[in-house]
Amino acid sequence: MDDAAERRFREGLATFGLGDDDLEAWRAAGLAPEAFDDWLIDRVARRPSGEHARQVYGAEDVHDWARRDILDQLRLGPGDRLLDVGCGGGLLLRDALATGAAATGLDHSPTMVELARRRAPGAEVVEGDAGQLPFPDGAFSAVSMSVVFFFLDDPVGVLRECRRVLQPGGRLAVYTTGAELRGTPAAPEPVASVGHFYGDDELAGLATSAGFAGVAVKHHDGGQLLTAHA
Ligand SMILES: C[S@@+](CC[C@H](N)C(=O)[O-])C[C@H]1O[C@@H](n2cnc3c(N)ncnc32)[C@H](O)[C@@H]1O
Numbered sequence: 001m002d003d004a005a006e007r008r009f010r011e012g013l014a015t016f017g018l019g020d021d022d023l024e025a026w027r028a029a030g031l032a033p034e035a036f037d038d039w040l041i042d043r044v045a046r047r048p049s050g051e052h053a054r055q056v057y058g059a060e061d062v063h064d065w066a067r068r069d070i071l072d073q074l075r076l077g078p079g080d081r082l083l084d085v086g087c088g089g090g091l092l093l094r095d096a097l098a099t100g101a102a103a104t105g106l107d108h109s110p111t112m113v114e115l116a117r118r119r120a121p122g123a124e125v126v127e128g129d130a131g132q133l134p135f136p137d138g139a140f141s142a143v144s145m146s147v148v149f150f151f152l153d154d155p156v157g158v159l160r161e162c163r164r165v166l167q168p169g170g171r172l173a174v175y176t177t178g179a180e181l182r183g184t185p186a187a188p189e190p191v192a193s194v195g196h197f198y199g200d201d202e203l204a205g206l207a208t209s210a211g212f213a214g215v216a217v218k219h220h221d222g223g224q225l226l227t228a229h230a
Contacts, residue, residue: 005033012036015188016044018052025050037190045191046151048088049111057089058115066146066175067092069218069225073173074142076101083140083165085130085158086148090116093123104140106133130158138167149176149226150187150195159210166230172212174226176203181222200224 006023013022022043031039043049048057056062070092076082078100084092087105093116096103103123105116108130116125128134130145131154143162152158162172179197181187187195198206200217203226207215212228219225 009036012040016040016052018043018050022050022052038194041191041194046194047109049109053109053111054089054115057112058091058119059089060091062089062091063147063175064091065221066223067095069175069223070144070146070173071095071099073225073227074144074171076142080141081139082142082144083133083135083162085133085143085145085162086151087116087125088112088146090118090120090123090125092144092146093120093125097122101142104135106130131161133161133165135165137164138170139165140170141167142171142173144172145174145176147175147177149174150197152196155196155206156209159207159212163211163230168230170230172207172226172228172230174207176224176226178219178222178224184222186222198224 009023009026026039029039076096076099080101082096082101082103084105087093087107089112090105093103093105097120105123105125106128107113110127113125113127126134130152143166149155177187182192182197183189200219203224204215204217207226207228215228217224217226
């Protein structure tokens, strides 16, 4: 790696508070320089890995506003079975368990799976992809997604999977970042460039296309809460 390249990588890493360990991980990945932004997006948000990601996604305040919105909406209690898709560090799972509900998390990042198992003992946490949920039809009474939807390249396919694993009448709550937050700390570059932003009607239309009923979108402070039932 020449000096100019190293400087560029260090600057990119520093934008997200990453340092020497992460530069080492980038080197070890052995990827072409053009792949750096994509690698960085994975490392910090799309498939988080490394010590910094453990700290960010294990912190009490990570996406706490989204977590609160989802839990207020779902009103979980004993007898509920929640699936949190893209569960990250597992704080939503932990809070769901505290209501008396059973909670299952799914994430495609091994680092996040391991963290969620630690942060939400009592939850089942599995490694897997949102597009192919490894659960039988009707296994859950509620499905949530917090700050994940933005990354999905096939949102209707994922929503169909969510509907499949919900029992009839089961509730969906999805929190995603609205377009007006593009370029802010909630959706910084280069992450924003690979993400998908939707208007409220467009977001509702995706859920309707996936077969959901009672679809609604609440929009506040730049975030969107999509709710529906199977
Ligand atoms: C920005 S983090 C949000 C984590 C957590 N839900 C929260 O609110 O703090 C996005 C999470 O979704 C996961 N994720 C993204 N795309 C996924 C997919 N297709 N299947 C499973 N997990 C996915 C990532 O690994 C990451 O843990």
